[in-house]
Amino acid sequence: MAYSDKIRGTYQAQIKGIQDAGLFKQERFIHSPQAADIEVEFPAGAPLKKVINMCANNYLGLSSHPDVIKAAHEGLETRGYGMSSVRFICGTQDIHRELEQKLTEFLGTEDTLLFPSCMDANAGVFEAILTKDDVIISDRLVHASLVDGIRLCSAMHDTIKHSDMGHLEEKLQLHADKRFKLVVTDGVFSMDGDTAKLDEMAALCEKYDAMLLVDDSHSSGFIGKTGRGTHEKCGVVGKMDVITTTFGKALGGASGGCVSGRRELVELCRQRARPYLFSNTIAPVVVAGVLKVMDIISKSTERRDKLEKNAAYWRKGLTEAGFVLREGDTPIVPVMLFNAKLAQDVSLALYDEGIYAIGFFFPVVPQSQARIRTQISAGHEMHHLDKALAAFTKVGQKFDILGKTKQDIIAKYGM
Amino acid sequence: MADELKDIVLNYVTKEYLEDDSEPLTYETPLISGGIVDSFSMVSLKRFLENKYGIAIPDDEATPEAFDSVNKIVSLVQRFVAKKG
Known part of the structure; x- marks a missing residue:
């Protein structure tokens, strides 16, 4: 047998290492077309949940047009x-x-x-x-x-x-x-x-x-x-x-x-x-x-114009709520959390509130720069953005990170 | 020469690779194995040293191990400078 116990054990140890480091990535199964409103099975086997998608690259909302x-x-x-x-x-x-x-x-x-x-x-x-x-x-x-x-x-x-x-x-x-x-x-x-x-x-x-x-x-x-x-x-x-x-x-x-x-x-x-x-x-x-x-x-530039307005509204809302953001003027709005576990915990808490947004951490971003990358779409309507802002604010309060600096968050949760 | 060379390398690595809020380097800080310099970015350091000291470091000598700290880089450069006579 070519795939020996030694080979399998080596790979199993590598996977466990990724899990132990808090860096294990899990897929979530979407049962609907890609859009602002999606139906998701997560974790695997769980009943379907309707959530707002805040992390697709569907910038112009054309994926299911x-x-x-x-x-x-x-x-x-x-x-x-x-x-x-x-x-x-x-x-x-x-x-x-x-x-x-x-x-x-x-x-x-x-x-x-x-x-x-x-x-x-x-x-x-x-x-x-x-x-x-x-x-x-x-x-x-x-x-x-x-x-x-x-x-x-x-x-x-x-x-x-x-x-x-x-x-x-x-x-x-x-x-x-x-x-x-x-x-x-x-x-x-x-x-x-x-x-x-x-x-x-x-x-x-x-x-x-x-x-x-x-x-x-x-x-x-x-x-x-x-x-x-x-x-x-x-x-x-x-x-x-x-x-x-x-x-x-x-x-x-x-x-x-x-x-x-x-x-x-x-x-x-x-x-x-x-x-x-x-x-x-x-x-x-x-x-x-x-x-x-x-x-x-x-x-027509109607869709990209709407996207620009949506992105500005979203960035302003998160800033006023007190999150640490990466500066910019594009529809990619990273909410900085610095700690990989915190990023994953915030992502799970957002999911409970009906918001789909994923934590990014090493090796996708450098060590100590973990974040939730939010991405805005022309497919988002104001009610999506307002609901998502309310959910982010609620979760931010729960983890006590609103109005806090990078240093405050690192002091509380580690690098 | 060694002390001057050490400082030249340390200053170059600091300026080239470190961000403003990084921890300061020492002569022994692991550069590549410590994730401060990736193996791609080593190219500019190698070219800088070759131009400054008029030496040519062959690719098989310019290994990540040989570039892994300021002290190791200094030893490497001194060896090639001595060869040059």
């Missing part, structure tokens, strides 16, 4: 269920290319290539365009998928302190001898909800002859006046060399992602990026849904 569902049904009827092939053999339909063209126009780039996910886009892009003679300079808080993609690439990798433009300039000078320099950042940082200084980064990249890549997964569809992303908010549309993004969040929330940017870089991804070459692309039914999403958000 009737027009998107209808378009997906039509896509299923007219283009079938699966392709049974990678793109370059017989896995490309007209609608795949149509979606790429719509994304190119929406993002203000030169070309776009679809990937099964943004994780795959990030896994493939670096190896496709860089060599050992190049350097990647990334923000220290970029998403794990970028870190993994960078690891798969032979280029040298250096990092900068989070959003520190002086540090970026030093690094661009330090690596001046490299063939190409690629600066890498998230657009909106997923755990903190703050926005990259893309205008300053683009200027530095221009000054030091470097390329700029942004992962706009937590921005595409709603950041910027018309929702094009962080580059629109920062006034640098057309200056991004590479944008990677996902359709798994605001843009319908199903799956899929893309690399969009300079024509040659996208073409090299088509020729060399391994997740594109060795995996089926997005299923036709999903492509049809994302095409409808692109139509909806290209015609």
